[in-house]
Amino acid sequence: MVTQLTAVAAAFAATASLTAQISHTHLSSIQSANQRGEISAFDASSSRVFVTNSGNNTLDVYSASASGGLTWVQAIALSGPPNSVAARNGLIAVAVEGATGQAPGAVQFFDAATGAQNGPAVTVGAMPDMLAFTPNGLKVLTANEGEVDLATGLINPEGSVSIVDVAARTAMTASFVPWNGQKAALQAQGVRLSNRNGVTLAQDVEPEYLTVDATSTTAWVTLQEANAIAEIDIATATVKQIRPLGFKDHSLPGNELDASDQDSSNGNFQNFPILGIYMPDAITSFTIGGVTYLATANEGDSRADFAGWNDQTRGASVDNNFVLDCEDPSPETGLYTLAQLNSNAVLGRLNMATGDYDLARGDTDGDLDVDQLYVFGARSFTIWTTSGVKVFDSGSQIEREMLARGLWVESRSDDKGPEPESVTFGIVNGVPLLFVGLERTNSVLAYDVATRLHRCWSMSSTSMPRAAWAPPPPKDCSSSPPATTRWAARC
Ligand SMILES: [Ca+2]
Ligand SMILES: [Ca+2]
Ligand SMILES: [Ca+2]
Ligand SMILES: [Ca+2]
Structure with missing residues (x-):
């Protein structure tokens, strides 16, 4: 993927000079030589931007001018592939993978102004995928994803969160092992955990991204594949809670989606009796009126690339591989017809979640076919x-905005649409805003949290229509039948 480093930080700064309206101005872009720049962090004290480059195993450094221009400075060699970078008061922390993705990773530290190494690295859990400083700057937390190995699917590290003491250069581990005995109970609550290969809860959860509260005491971590958020007590390095996120009902008004890239229609928004698994990537926290909230970018992610762990099947292939209620001589639920599933213009192209948990949960009446x-x-x-507890979901607004702005990417309709991947909070001119990054449409949306009106811009648009805040009716899907192992795949 070609990844450009865009002056997002500078663009954000530009918005601060505006009053009544929020807008953005593109100031500059710069491209890494190998086009492998990925995660960026801006250090205000040095006016430098730091970008992970997993193609070279480097941290690429750019200086930002007062006008937002970017100039390449240097590439800092790292001990392995970098996954994340954060800046705090002139100190740069980088999350680096170990010798393999399943080996322990590390946090390396550098001086922002000089690029020089700053003290020893600290060993953390396997595959640190994201890291962040606590607001008080005393700790760095890493979300250790612990993905199974691609080639065999047999080497499966535990997911964890490491809490690094910046001054002492020591790490504590918030482990999920104490929760292993709660696996069945959490599955019943909606935490998407597999029973494949005897995997434990700690092995199956994959901490993806985290946010820390303003007092530096609590962190919330997305467990993307498990469709859950874990709450971490930082002082004791303890996983205090694992909370399921429930499911999004695409049959409700406001929750439409374009389900096909072969329907000869951009923005063919329709309701279907399908549940979306939120599966957030990024998470952020913010406080309004003394109340702290969390916001997630609900990207979704399958394990289709991992040997033995494929959990994704196109609609047209579902009936070939699994037993469905619509094949039952006396279908009880009748949510779909075979004609709908096998039509590429309807549901045939849509990638369905067909992991063991999804199939078991999907048999809502326990008669061994998927409803x-x-x-x-x-x-x-x-x-x-x-x-x-869900406060607001943007429903179908993101896809509709992309269509309205000429940013529609029809080829992603069958997959996960625009793929909201990042979300961050900021206050501009007293207006609390959430910025949502869309991986597939090269866009950033800004939502005004306080007035509950949303404003949207894209990287190639300057107009900002408003839409009324219209959350879909709440629906509690957590009471669906628990996962069981009774369901049998046809193949
Ligand atoms: Ca794992
Ligand atoms: Ca379409
Ligand atoms: Ca049935
Ligand atoms: Ca059934």
Whole structure:
């Protein structure tokens, strides 16, 4: 993927000079030589931008001028592939993978102004995928994804969160092992955990991204594949809670989606009796009126690339591989017809979630055929309370905005749509805003949190229409039948 480093930080700064309206101005772009720049961090004290480059195993450094221009400075060699970078008061922390993705990773530190190494690296859990400083700057937290190995699917490290003491250069581990005995109970609550290969809860959860509260005491971590958020007590390095996020009902008004890239129609928004698994990537936290909220970018992710762990099947292939209620001589639920599933213009192209958990949960009446189908992600962002109660979901707004702005990418309709991947919070001119990055449409949306009106821009647009805040009716899907192992695949 060609990745450009765009002056996002500078663009954000530009918005601060505006008053009544929020807008953005593109100031500059710069491209890494190998086009492998990925995650960026801006250090204000040095006016430098730091970008992970997993193609060279380097941290690429650019200086930002007062006008937002970017100039390449140097490439800092790292001990392995970098996955994340963060800046805090002139100190740069980089999350680096170990010798393999399944080996322990590390956090390396550098001086922002000089690029020089700053003290020893600290060993953390396997595959640190994201890291962040606590607001007080005393700790660095890493979300250790612990993905199974691609080639065999047999080497499966535990997911964890490491808490690094910046001054002492020591690390504590918030482990999920104490929760292993709760696996069945959490599955019943909606935490998407597999029973394949005897995998434990700690092995199966894959901490993806985290946010820390303003007091530096609590972190919330997305467990993307498990469709859950874990709450971490930082002082004791303890996983305090694992909360399921539930499912998005695409049959409700406001939750439409374009389900096909072969329907000869851009923005063919329709309701279907399908549940979206939020499966957030990024998460952020913010406080309004003394109440702390969480916001997630509901990207979705399958394990289709991992040997033995494929959990994705196109609609037209579902009936070939699994037993469906619509094949039952006396179908009880009748959510789909075979004609709909096998039509590429309807549901045939849509990638369904067909992991063992999805199939078991999808047999809602326990007669060993699949009634309810699920898809990856929710094509939206969501605001939650810290207890995991949904406050707002953007419904179908993101896809509709992309269509309205000429940013529609029809080839992604069958997959996860625009793929909201990043979300961050900021206050501009007293207006609390959420910025949502869309991986597939090269766009950033800004939502005004306070007035509950949303404003949207794309990287190639300057107009900003408003839309009324219209959350879909709440629906509690957590009471669906628990996962069982009774369901049998046809193949
Ligand atoms: Ca794992
Ligand atoms: Ca379409
Ligand atoms: Ca049936
Ligand atoms: Ca059934």
